Amino acid sequence: MEKFIYKTPQEMGAAAGAQAAKVIKQAIENKGQANIILATGTSQFETLKKLVVASPAPPRGWASGIDFSKVTMFHLDEYIGLGANHPAGFRKFLEERFVDKVAGLKAVHFVNGDTDDPEQECRRLGDIIATHPIDVALIGIGENGHLAFNDPPADFDTEEPFIIVELDDICKKQQLGEGWFEALEQVPRQAISMSIRQIMKSACLIVSVPEKRKAEAVKNALEGQVTNMCPASILQRHNNCKIFMDAEAASLLS
Secondary structure (H helix, E strand, O other): OEEEEEOOHHHHHHHHHHHHHHHHHHHHHHHOOEEEEEOOOHHHHHHHHHHOOEOOOOOOOEEOOEEHHHEEEEEOEEEOOOOOOOOOOHHHHHHHHOHHHOOOOOEEEOOOOOOOOHHHHHHHHHHHHOOOOOOEEEEOOOOOOOEOOEOOOOOOOOOOOEEEEEOOHHHHHHHHHOOOOOOHHHOOOEEEEEOHHHHHOOOOEEEEEOOHHHHHHHHHHHHOOOEOOEHHHHHHHOOOEEEEEEOOOOOOOO
16 A cells, blocks of 8 residues: 655646556557546546646547546445435536546446445456456545445455445545535435445555545544444555545544
8 A cells, every 4th residue: 555645635646647647648658448446526626637737739538648538437426316406416526526527438337326226336346346456546535544445344255346335424424525415315325336345356546535524534544454344444444555645634644
């Protein structure tokens, strides 16, 4: 695990995005294509901005020096019951901040949270990702230490790539506090989430964590014992994990 600390969220995000671009370009150079996972939430604002900086040079569809026609994107998680155009939905987040800004992705695999059959949606996505080894996952750490929507106590054992999860109160309050919902009762109770083991299969993990409210979770994840009561602590066991933090998020680290 490598740790990088920057003064501001903007500097942090720029560095994380630049690192992601480097990994994606290397995968394309080595294999002719790249498979990536994108997360959402405020932790990803600056990272995605850097990743989609448009290049004025042809061909159309390039950004950050990346030929996105060779990139397949997977969506990390989504609330169950929210339509694709709901302002708090993660699909809308990724469409507005990434997909619409980089022309011509090879493929986009969204989690359809408004499906009538969430279990079947998990199976559908699992079948697809099984044939797409992930080169890099851009993720964050929640205030309760979650990865994706794997709240504590997280399932460290399931081999299913996507699972249905229950959101705990801390997680729901985080979504409210970040301004995605107007009231706590509006936050959905369940979500479809990529599982811990599937996240850990990524060849490279780039973790962006800004703000003081994440400081305790960061300390527990990076310096505490590996435990499913702090799901992000599992990152200690990944052999190519890069943690990008601003000074406030890193403020409790020894």
